Amino acid sequence: MSTVDPTIEPLREGDLSEVLQLEAENPSPWSRALWVDELRQPGGWQWQARDRGTGDLLGFLCGRTVGSEAELFKLAVAASGRRRGIATALLAHACRMLRNGGVAVLYLELRCSNEAAMALYTRMGFSISGVRKGYYTDPGEDALVMMKRL
Numbered sequence: 405m406s407t408v409d410p411t412i413e414p415l416r417e418g419d420l421s422e423v424l425q426l427e428a429e430n431p432s433p434w435s436r437a438l439w440v441d442e443l444r445q446p447g448g449w450q451w452q453a454r455d456r457g458t459g460d461l462l463g464f465l466c467g468r469t470v471g472s473e474a475e476l477f478k479l480a481v482a483a484s485g486r487r488r489g490i491a492t493a494l495l496a497h498a499c500r501m502l503r504n505g506g507v508a509v510l511y512l513e514l515r516c517s518n519e520a521a522m523a524l525y526t527r528m529g530f531s532i533s534g535v536r537k538g539y540y541t542d543p544g545e546d547a548l549v550m551m552k553r554l
């Protein structure tokens with residue numbers, strides 16, 4: 405499939421119905437209450453990718469910054485829009501904005517079995533910095549910790 409060039413904008417409370425729908429496609433979706441809480445967190449950042457023509461939500465990411473370090477909590481792309489560069493565009497945007505804001509390093513965790521995410525993050529310059537045994541539940545699984553210097 406060909407690469408798309410989505411718009412990337414801050415994610416707001418009014419976008420949450422679409423976000424929750426997209427999240428339902430993946431393991432460990434957050435509730436609306438958790439999302440609302442996250443949107444209000446100091447140091448929190450959330451961006452969404454939308455189709456330039458239709459305005460449809462294509463994907464989103466969120467995380468938080470503390471001092472010079474940031475952590476990516478979530479990144480997801482609609483199943484129907486994958487392998488078209490949307491996650492790459494979202495991550496590149498986040499890395500650029502965080503670096504411009506003085507963040508030196510970005511961390512994230514992923515399921516050991518998540519080969520798609522592993523391939524994406526490796527290609528985006530992340531490297532493995534550790535393993536968290538039994539980090540995930542439902543289903544239980546170890547987490548890989550990855551990091552990238554921005």
Ligand SMILES: CC(C)(COP(=O)(O)OP(=O)(O)OC[C@H]1O[C@@H](n2cnc3c(N)ncnc32)[C@H](O)[C@@H]1OP(=O)(O)O)[C@@H](O)C(=O)NCCC(=O)NCCS
Pocket residue numbers: 430478479480481482485486487488489490491492493513514515518519520521523524525527
């Ligand atoms: C992981 C995910 C975010 C990737 O989104 P995406 O928009 O399809 O990713 P991109 O199109 O930007 O992919 C960039 C590169 O990552 C790698 N990649 C992405 N998906 C892949 C897959 N299913 N298998 C192998 N490599 C993959 C490829 O190198 C790809 O480049 P290519 O398509 O030119 O080969 C998406 O599959 C997703 O939402 N998965 C469910 C949620 C999730 O696992 N999030 C990450 C949690 S840590």
